[in-house]
Amino acid sequence: MPEYVDPKNLELLFSPAMIGKKEAPNRFASQPMEGNDGENGGAVSERTLERYRSLARGAWGITVVEAISVTSDALARNNGLVINRKNLDSFKRLVDEFKKIHPEGILLFQISHAGRKAGPLSRKAGMYDDGSEGLEILSEKRVEEIRRNIVEGVNLSAEAGADGVDFKLCHGYLGSEILRPANQRNDKWGGSYENRTRFLFSSLQELKALHGHTDFIIGSRISMYEGIRGGCGTVAGDSVLEDLTEMKRLIAGMAEAGMDYLNVSAGIPGYTSEITRPTNQSRWFYLHHFRYCREAREVSGNMSLIGSAYTILKEESLSYGEENVKNGLMDFIGYGRQSFADPLFPAKILNGEPVNYCTACSGCTKLMIRQVNDGCVIFDSYYREMLKSTSKR
Numbered sequence: 001m002p003e004y005v006d007p008k009n010l011e012l013l014f015s016p017a018m019i020g021k022k023e024a025p026n027r028f029a030s031q032p033m034e035g036n037d038g039e040n041g042g043a044v045s046e047r048t049l050e051r052y053r054s055l056a057r058g059a060w061g062i063t064v065v066e067a068i069s070v071t072s073d074a075l076a077r078n079n080g081l082v083i084n085r086k087n088l089d090s091f092k093r094l095v096d097e098f099k100k101i102h103p104e105g106i107l108l109f110q111i112s113h114a115g116r117k118a119g120p121l122s123r124k125a126g127m128y129d130d131g132s133e134g135l136e137i138l139s140e141k142r143v144e145e146i147r148r149n150i151v152e153g154v155n156l157s158a159e160a161g162a163d164g165v166d167f168k169l170c171h172g173y174l175g176s177e178i179l180r181p182a183n184q185r186n187d188k189w190g191g192s193y194e195n196r197t198r199f200l201f202s203s204l205q206e207l208k209a210l211h212g213h214t215d216f217i218i219g220s221r222i223s224m225y226e227g228i229r230g231g232c233g234t235v236a237g238d239s240v241l242e243d244l245t246e247m248k249r250l251i252a253g254m255a256e257a258g259m260d261y262l263n264v265s266a267g268i269p270g271y272t273s274e275i276t277r278p279t280n281q282s283r284w285f286y287l288h289h290f291r292y293c294r295e296a297r298e299v300s301g302n303m304s305l306i307g308s309a310y311t312i313l314k315e316e317s318l319s320y321g322e323e324n325v326k327n328g329l330m331d332f333i334g335y336g337r338q339s340f341a342d343p344l345f346p347a348k349i350l351n352g353e354p355v356n357y358c359t360a361c362s363g364c365t366k367l368m369i370r371q372v373n374d375g376c377v378i379f380d381s382y383y384r385e386m387l388k389s390t391s392k393r
């Protein structure tokens, strides 16, 4: 049993911290979690609203709204959210309702394009051919159009009233595929480091020019190491070995370009899933997440850092979180599945109430794969029934 500090002694976790020019009331971050419950066309539904109202009641310091696609043909989930002019009022409502309950909580929108992780109702699209069936290779022009869509998605998020955005560069979505050493296409989006980071840095430059004078937060979530050949965090297109040199160069570049925060994740769900979300069998993978934050911190300049994959640690996550913040590894501790299991988690800890701890049963992952509404199958009967009723599919 590892040693850890007394869970009652959580002064740092309940102290405020800056993220960009704004202050978060505590160090708990609810990570983006796709609920797959948008309306037809990707607008926020009543079920989506209720999930974010619950998180607001939970008093998380930061709440990152799940992957929101910038085009309706690039959705990982059949009922995923899409931000566009038509759906904007529904996103405004999400912000209003969240802020009514938890005005000081920081609310970020994760802006994404699913790329080759697109679901059955979308088109799988990638940067390079790896033999995957049915994959459309995006043209140089199409990548630029998607980049423009992303900039527009960020601007719409600001218009909706979000505190900021999370530029999704993780988990095998298009943003991370572009960065990979394996992306050796020979146009302006592939090959050299400069070409592979052009998508990010040219967007960032535009966004800083538009929003830099305001307190709008611009950050990103990366997979520090994807665990695939030529993936992020490897040294070359044909290597699977972890080498963080290029990722650290990227992080230093983000800090220099004025990015406000970095959410450090790893792996690719569906390929190297357990790196992303440790299970009971692979519990110790959380140690890699701590290490990735320490590595990121060495070059992260003024950016705030959010750590990932705390769920598997259950109650121990609190003492480890306190210790990690104290030691400067990260500023915020991020929970994915725990935010499904108990959206009220931080508020309950603060009030000394019993918590529903995630059992890491993988039920939410099963619902995700089945393309139905997603949530906790242990503590919420709606999702428990959903799991039962779809088990024969």
Ligand SMILES: Cc1cc2nc3c(=O)[nH]c(=O)nc-3n(C[C@H](O)[C@H](O)[C@H](O)COP(=O)(O)O)c2cc1C
Binding pocket: 031, 032, 033, 034, 035, 066, 067, 110, 170, 171, 221, 265, 276, 277, 278, 308, 309, 310, 311, 312, 334, 335, 336, 337, 338, 364, 365, 368, 374
């Ligand atoms: C059902 C489900 C949906 C998820 N949706 C997203 C998402 O929209 N964006 C994202 O970056 N990560 C997503 N993730 C990953 C989580 O944010 C988180 O990184 C992962 O679950 C590991 O953290 P945990 O161990 O605290 O759960 C999802 C994970 C699950 C299980």
